[in-house]
Amino acid sequence: MDLKDTMMVSGAGMRAQGQRLKxxxxxxxxxxxxxxTPGGEPYRRKVVTFKNQLDRQMGADMVRVNKINTDNSDFQLKYDPTHPAANAEGYVMRPNVNSIIEVADMREAQRAYEANLNMIEVTKSMLGRTIGLLRQQ
Known part of the structure; x- marks a missing residue:
């Protein structure tokens, strides 16, 4: 694998983590x-899954988004009899989104994105130094 391929692999990782952040x-x-509406479901949390996909031209595995699935965990119930979606007992189904989990996932995606970006910067620096050495000859 040459330096250009390294940048392509890192770029694929950045694209995948960018989709995850979205x-x-x-x-x-x-x-x-x-x-x-009463009995209607609220927003259901979404989760990204990744897969390795062989790029035959480069001969390297590239990360890709496999699917964007819905999280089938239970909804939260909140007592609010005045809400239009309240059931007969006065409970409203709330989304199964936990802000703490989302922030943790966001930080993990951010770190993975930054790691790929750092790899591109290191590769770019190596290319620049190689060109500099070739010019001196």
Whole structure:
């Protein structure tokens, strides 16, 4: 694998983590979204799964987003009999989004993104130094 391929692999990682960050942002933005009709379901948290995909031209595994699934964990119940989506007992189903988990996932995605970005910067520096050495000859 040459230096250009290294940059391509890191770029694929950045794209995958960027998509993950978009899904996390959507989850956080909808953490208070409830149904407006009785018995209706609120927003359901989404989760990104990754897969390795062989790039035959480079001969390297590239990370890709496999699927964006919904989290099938239980909804939270909140007592609010005045809410339009309240059931007969006065409970409203709330999204299954936990802000603490979303922030932890966001930090993990951010660190992975930064690691890939650092790899690109190191590779770019190595290319620049190699060109500098070739010019001196």
């Amino acid at each position: 899904v996390i942002a959507e989850n956080i933005a909808n953490s208070d979204s409830t149904s407006q």
